[in-house]
Amino acid sequence: MADEIDHGSEEFADARQEMDQLVYDSLKSKEMKPNAMFARLSDLAKSAKMSRTAVTWARKNSLWPLQFGLACCAIELMDFGSSRIDAERKGYLLFRGTPRQCDVMVVAGWVTKSMVPEIKRLYEQMTEPRYVIAFGECATCGGPWWQSYNIVKGIDEVLHVDVYVAGCPPKPENLFAALMKLQKKVGGSIED
Amino acid sequence: MKIDRGQLTNQVSRLKAAGFDYLVKITAVDYVDHLEVLYFVRDIAASKDEILEVTVAPSDAWVPTIMDFHLSADWYERELAEMFGITVKGRATARLFLEKWDGADPPLRKSFVWDAQYRTRDVKK
Amino acid sequence: MSVTRINVGPIHPSTHGVIRLVVDVDGDTIVNVEPHAGFLHRGVEKLAETRMYMQIPPYTEKLDYVAPMSYDEAYVAAVEAAMGIEVNEKAKYVRTVLLELQRIASHLLGLGTLCNDIGQMFTVFMWTFKDRDIVLDLLQEATGSRMFYVNMRLGGMHAELPPDFAEHAYNTMNYIEKRVSQYETYVEKNTAFMERMRGIGVLSSEDAKALGVAGPVLRASGVNYDARKHSPYYMYDKFHFNPKVMLTGDNFARYKVRMLEMKESVRIVKAALKAMPEGSCLGMPVKLRSPNPVNRTVSVSRELPRGECMMYLVADPQKPYRLSIRSPNMVNLAAIGHIAKGARFADLFGILGTLDIIMGCVDR
Missing domain, CATH: 3.40.50.12280 (Rossmann fold)
Structure with missing residues (x-):
């Protein structure tokens, strides 16, 4: 249901694509170093653009x-x-x-x-x-x-x-x- | 059966001795010139109901308590005191439903008239 | 003996609505419980004096919101008694069927929340809600709405039953009968459940009558009273209805009475569906002016799933002069001070769960 996840405006588009690629790669179980995904995420999170998207995405999908x-x-x-x-x-x-x-x-x-x-x-x-x-x-x-x-x-x-x-x-x-x-x-x- | 306020406790104890040991409800009706307090008791074994009606004047609104005979009268008498303003003599009646009541009259009296207030339009954050 | 006062406040995880219980505890033993009600008081009895007769069923339904049709029916029966209107023959059968279905749905919810309170047995909660959804689907077929039906009219119902309702209902009742037996087996073999139910919260039959409790709580203490038997209405007499009575008066008895009542309801629904006559069950449409009352004061007793409700109606020409509602949940809640005295603090919620109280009915 990817069309329902609405991350916002265009400036986050490439960050979103990177994130999607990461998830896709891990699902396809391509050869990756063990902590590669987390390392990549923390690199991305250092840039302000990514963290806002990730945090908002996490928040809205886990409303308690x-x-x-x-x-x-x-x-x-x-x-x-x-x-x-x-x-x-x-x-x-x-x-x-x-x-x-x-x-x-x-x-x-x-x-x-x-x-x-x-x-x-x-x-x-x-x-x-x-x-x-x-x-x-x-x-x-x-x-x-x-x-x-x-x-x-x-x-x-x-x-x-x-x-x-x-x-x-x-x-x-x-x-x-x-x-x-x-x-x-x-x-x-x-x-x- | 219409009885006098003075005979109420005697009648209730007589009925209880005769087997009417289950109190169904105590309620009241506000006919504007008088208040009528109704006691519904039941004999479960014989399957019979009995209604005691006590007429009370609005200016002199009190009834004696029947808690000595029926424990269930507790909340009913509290509700009577709160909703109709009828004092129940012989016990302290704490408020039951409306702990902060600021209206002039008790709610279920006919003299209590309220107008439907329209809501305020400013939204407080 | 040092007494601590604990406030089990209006919002607490036990899903029984908003009560404030002020509990005095000495160590782990309860010394006194004082319920404070009134957080849901909205003055139904006063509002009923300002509305016409058939505008009131939506109000009375929201009193006991788990079994709304039973309150609706009690009110409409009071109005019919005041007007001198007879319910037509088919409508009596239809009302019996729908009321007993409502009773099954209500007891299922009571069982689910009881298991949730006792040991966080959320599984049983999920199962009973699934079964309750199935029964509510059946009620939706018959009336059009899941929860607030407003389907009673003076002298009958608002619409006919759909043609395949009898078949669906019969299949559903077979399923529910199996499920109720399954619940009994699962729950009664669970040691944690039984330890918290047997022998806890005992209410003797003299105390039950003195405190004026109603419904399954009264019958679980050995008092044989059920308004369906002692002042029979609709088809209960014809189908040989028998009240279920247990003698011990503890938590387990109150729970068991509800399970037995569910089985009895299934039996009555099946019998009524088989014996249902032909004809129309429609009552007076709401658009017409209601007739003038014949009797000025009327009192009607009905057996709701949670107890006996007595509606006392003083009837004026187009609207009630006074509607007084005897709420079974109010007396059951008032009795908790007596029942929980001497029990352990954690058992308070077990007792509250078996009393099965709906706060909308307490604070009319």
């Missing part, structure tokens, strides 16, 4: 989520991680309990006023770069509880959201598409 299900959309989130729509094949693995090791927070479910300080604290504990996906209508705009007295109308009144997913609840395939869009955003091909 925070296990943060609030309500009904959490059930679809659990379904998203299970075997039919497997989230882990896109690098979205290891739902962690601690926010210090996570990149993405998927806010799944409605947010009440009692919950806002907790969410803010978790968001502040995540290390940069961090992303937020507002999953479902309740996190996007308050959802069916639009007129409730205890609901925050959308998590973007509290945090900065990167991707919104509509649906009540969105099917796990929708979350998969949102994840791929977030990957494109991390890669830099969609502007904020």
Whole structure:
């Protein structure tokens, strides 16, 4: 699926070609010195161009989520991680309990006023770069509880959201598409 | 069965002795000129339900606690106190759902009217 | 005795929603557990007073979001009782089938998250989610949606069942029956699982009645109460439904009651599919004004997968005056202070897993 990996503009093209060639050579098991690939990578990494691409490529293909299900959309989130729509094949693995090791927070479910300080604290504990996906209508705009007295109308009144997913609840395939869009955003091909 | 507030504890203990030992729900309805507090008890072995209705005036809104007879009354009475503003005499009721409530009236009263507020448009990062 | 206070906060890896449990521990023994609910409170009962009758099912479905159709049905049954509307014959069978399918899906999720909490047995979680997906596919065939169905109308359903639904459902039920037996074998031969389930979190039957717990928790403590038997509705009477009761009241009993209930549900679905009459199961369309209520106050009991829900409805002409929902999860959660006293701290999550609590239902 090489056409989906979008490394950005033209100036990285030759660096990308070198990287691809390296991987291709190692797969074809041509004669290479044992640490040749790593030595080559570290040479390339010394030049600033390569490191930015490599780091961005690594980051977007291993977005680790925070296990943060609030309500009904959490059930679809659990379904998203299970075997039919497997989230882990896109690098979205290891739902962690601690926010210090996570990149993405998927806010799944409605947010009440009692919950806002907790969410803010978790968001502040995540290390940069961090992303937020507002999953479902309740996190996007308050959802069916639009007129409730205890609901925050959308998590973007509290945090900065990167991707919104509509649906009540969105099917796990929708979350998969949102994840791929977030990957494109991390890669830099969609502007904020 | 409509009873008086003063007879509530007697009736509950009488029913419990007669076999109605499972409390299903304590709830209340706000008819604007009076509040009606309902106690649903059940006799599981004989498969019978009984509803006790206590009428309370809004200005004098209190009921005695029935926690001595049914342990499950704990959270129901807390919810009653929080949502309707009905004091439960005989125990301390801590807030159950809304720990930081800043509205004037308890939520489930008819006098509590809120308008749907539109969301703020500035996004905080 | 020095008591440490530990806060098992709103977000914790046990996938039961947002509860704050304030646990007082003396060494490794729990002295007191105090649950703080309310992080998901959105005032469903107040919102229901501002909506018309058939605008409310989407709200009541999101109470217990693992078994949404059962809450939907409880509410619609309350409205039908208030209006004096009879459900037509085929719709009774269809509702029985769909409710029991919903019960199977709900218990599968309960089993998966329980195994996840007990020993990080993520394998069982994956398997049960796969099977739950298969049952949800069946429900999607019948209603059009995976998770929130809104398919109950006054007096019937929103659409007919597809013509090949019976065959698919029959095959799926045979598969599920085999899988449930497999789960029992795999899980009960696992020493780690059994050590953490047998004899832990014992709840006697007098305490169960005094605490007012509901559902499988009540039946696992020896109390023979199931709303499907004691106030029968739809076709449960005809298919000789029997509540599953166990006497020990520990974690294992609560888990086993759910497995036995799944098998019973499979049996009822197969019997109902065989006996389903011809005809139409459509109910009143939502576009029409709902009729005026005949009874002003109505109370309807239904057996949800997690317990008994009693809807008390005070009916006004076009919208409810008051909808009071008795949530089984709230009483089950309130009982945790009593059940977990004296247990070890790590067993708290086993107990919480077997109580199978959905927080959306607790904090209406």
